[in-house]
Amino acid sequence: GAVVSQHPSWVICKSGTSVKIECRSLDFQATTMFWYRQFPKQSLMLMATSNEGSKATYEQGVEKDKFLINHASLTLSTLTVTSAHPEDSSFYICSAWAGDTDTQYFGPGTRLTVL
Amino acid sequence: AQSVTQLGSHVSVSEGALVLLRCNYSSSVPPYLFWYVQYPNQGLQLLLKYTTGATLVKGINGFEAEFKKSETSFHLTKPSAHMSDAAEYFCAVSRGSGSARQLTFGSGTQLTVLP
Numbered sequence: 001g002a003v004v005s006q007h008p009s010w011v012i013c014k015s016g017t018s019v020k021i022e023c024r025s026l027d028f029q030a031t032t033m034f035w036y037r038q039f040p041k042q043s044l045m046l047m048a049t050s051n052e053g054s055k056a057t058y059e060q061g062v063e064k065d066k067f068l069i070n071h072a073s074l075t076l077s078t079l080t081v082t083s084a085h086p087e088d089s090s091f092y093i094c095s096a097w098a099g100d101t102d103t104q105y106f107g108p109g110t111r112l113t114v115l
Numbered sequence: 116a117q118s119v120t121q122l123g124s125h126v127s128v129s130e131g132a133l134v135l136l137r138c139n140y141s142s143s144v145p146p147y148l149f150w151y152v153q154y155p156n157q158g159l160q161l162l163l164k165y166t167t168g169a170t171l172v173k174g175i176n177g178f179e180a181e182f183k184k185s186e187t188s189f190h191l192t193k194p195s196a197h198m199s200d201a202a203e204y205f206c207a208v209s210r211g212s213g214s215a216r217q218l219t220f221g222s223g224t225q226l227t228v229l230p
Contacts, residue, residue: 004158034217043205043220044159093158097216102166104218106151106158 003027004096006107013084014115021079021110023094029074030096034104035067038091050077084114117142117208119221127227134178134193136224138206141187147209148189149218150180152202159205165189176200201228 003026013019023033031052036044048069049057056069066088068080077096081088091111095104122137140146147166151159163174170182180191189206206221 006158043222044218046217046219049217091156095159095218102216103161103164104216105161108158109156111156 002098002101002103002105004094004105004107006094006110008110009108010111012113012115015085016083018080018082019084019112021092023077023079023096023107025075025096028096028098030098031074032097033071033077034095034097035069035079036093036095038093044093081112084112086114088112089114117146117210117219119206119208119219121206121221121224123224124222125225125227127229128196129229130198131195134191134196134200134226136191136204136226138189138191138221139187140189140208142208147216148182149207149209150174150178150191151205151207153205154202162191196228198228198230201226
């Protein structure tokens, strides 16, 4: 149980285009999901907290207009990187909070490369 | 404010030897503490967590950790290392409560297991 999936697992795009990443909780409902960014050989940095049916809460320094988050259902949150640039290249990981175990379960991550 | 310090960005042990990964935390409230493992190009997998109650927590794959409030530590141990334990390990402390429980991660420790 408590499986979180992400799609795509990797994506390559041209500079200036937008990319959407999906995060799904497969066997539980998640009122809250989280989006992290991880640079090579570094730790995870929380970008934003995604709440079902309401606006996301962004961490300081994260551009909300660049990283659009939508949490339209209890099993799906999406992160859209708008007008992507090479510096946005990174490993993006989502997690979903399971209320019954009070635990965050992580997706496998999405490797974004912007050319 | 909460923070996590992992001492030693790289730890090497021989197969069959004791694994000890160090984690110290800072928290203004009683902490929830977690250890996650990350294999290359994958998301994070929960090894174990401490919330309340028994200070010695047992997790998956033979790992355990002990919460020591007086030392503000939550070190991860395993009596006998296996080659498959080679991975990146992250200690994390949470802030907030319930669905708003956000994780702050340490910088990670890369564990190498030598044959």
